[in-house]
Amino acid sequence: MRKLLLLLISSFWLFATDLTLEIVKEVNALPSVVIEDATVDVETLINRKLFNLLVGDLEVSAHFQVDHTRNLANFSDPVNYMKYKGKDFLIRYRLFYDDFNKLNLEGAIYNLKSGTKILVKRYRISDNDRFAFLAHHLIFDFNQVLGFNDVSFLKSFVIFSKYTAPKQADIVISDYTLTYQKTVVHGGLNLFPKWADKEHKRFYYTQIKDKPVLYLVDIYKGTRRKIIESEGMLVCSDVSDNGTKLLLTMAPNMQPDIYIFDLITGELQRVTFYPGIDVNGHFVENERKIIFVSDRLGYPTIFAKRIGSRAVQRVVYHGRNNSACSTFGDYVVYSSRETNNAFGPNTFNLYLVSTTSDYIRRLTANGVNIFPRFASDGETILYIKEYGRQSGLGLIRLKYNKSYLYPLSVGKIQSIDW
Template structure:
């Protein structure tokens, strides 16, 4: 069995936000005695997108936590002098380049194994538009990761859907990659908020728009660029979760100007069922425990906290017994992440931290420190958490790699995110 060791490192990312002003140090525990050392180089005489791929791929490899990474220089398109790299203790050489044609972009990855002195593969990856080059880098990283047989990082290719404010009373819904380097507006005009992926294929998006001064849930089809109305309410209408096969939605509604409650909506029958009934606020329902139960936020204790009920709308039980202001929740089967307010400043930024719990144990783990950490969301495989971090000086999109106790940040200059889904 490999000897376990821990190291204290500065988790900096060359193309992401410098972390010194955020969570500058974390203790990293790994079960590997040596990570493969990879150098990423750019094939010379190439356009600017080759250099962009070089930076993006270098960053992706670092975020994977499976490599020691060095960002190299430009080189000629010929086989390397393997002895030179052996002398530097380098295990893998990744060389990238890019070409453009009719608005599309193709990236080329050549991977060499230094120890065997062989070219492993020479592969091309294409995206339909130039601004989607980050997805090429993500696919390259997944390919290299697969070659060393490291734990899967397919989550890197998953797109993010987000709502961002543009000006007073207006917001757009956009698609993005996990670093937000790529962003493309897809729904505009008016206040478009609370986007939620509607199926595994990520071809359907649910979102809320105000129509005739009433919040209305719409279903948007990416392939056809069409929308249809699902339900309208008085004070609130939000899709907070979608089940694995896209047939059930959890909604937060306030029909007839009543208090907000959690509802279950069947997409095939269009049946709407009320799951909670409380004079205060019940919102933000999330499927848990193999989609048999629902976690949600309620103020029934006099402050926001996390509770659960079943899909029949039966008894309600308290899930979280830590903190007195737990205002956001996300889930992945039996695991739940929630935000907890841990300061009460009348003026200035309050501290919100993110915690991870399991519904079948007393397990609890704090995931953040310092600043206001909000909007936690699991990746599709449940092994990563995306969230927004605000400090007095800057804002960032954060990625927590749960299996590695590591965090990475991507700057959010001039982007005010209302909500998002991963």
């Protein structure tokens, strides 16, 4: 009997070991990358930051196994293949200032297995504060050359509103790691920034003075245009694919409801008619339907509605407070409060659901995970994670089942868009 039991335990152990082996195998399947720094005459701080950004970008792309060692080399030296035996790719880079005192990044990427140079490119930036984008561009191009999935989110601007004092909030543009930050709207209460186009050249935001007013800002022309105003509250929650229709939360009669505003005709169409709270409208299913947050059940949760119809359909059947969502195609990501403690720490997890099937997937396991936003590729989700008194900017790569966290030191974020 004892022998039988021992055999049984051994066989369980064997299966467990197999499972571990399988994971290790999967990790090893990713191509390995090493980085060589050939910078000579640029401040150490910028160079160190750039090296870390390159490592971070490679990690977040989820296509590589990254060696975090900062190897030194001369840019024109031949590659030391012996040193990097077993590795697949080498990124050699150097930072330098050109004759116009502009920062340049020269990158050369080698395939160590075939001994070929697969990319040689020089990047130049006019404003040295934006050096983070040098790293983002190099890693984006590296992924492109190898034919991997689109990682253009690396180069995307993030826009967010942060509180600076009571009734004061600024709007800031940054790269996805928040290394580069530029305040674009300052003074007063400036909230809910939302990109107006895929190119991230213009954005909408709400300014609250006596009344909330929605403005459209062109960041390259430096212009601002008033779009609409409303009593009580006004938020641009989503923009249609062609940029001509806005989903707004407005309260012209003191009642927060969702409206569609046609920018061409100026027509305002009310979509929801519930006397409670309806907010956070997002287009889904080719803009025939909207997903929104409502307190119809006595607590906020996610609903769907076909535009023009009266019927409302519940989308999420769990959680006691599902008060934020974002959509891409037919998918909805939302933040759900898993615990019901009104006066203490709560857990907010992110979930991914489909509006056309029963698909549901939990994306986070602990902490307070809020403000989920899809990137334009639909495969990456940006969110804010709060743990204790600190907060971080999180990234989830859906296809690769990986998540990353960057420490946030920008104060309290009001709203974010990507």
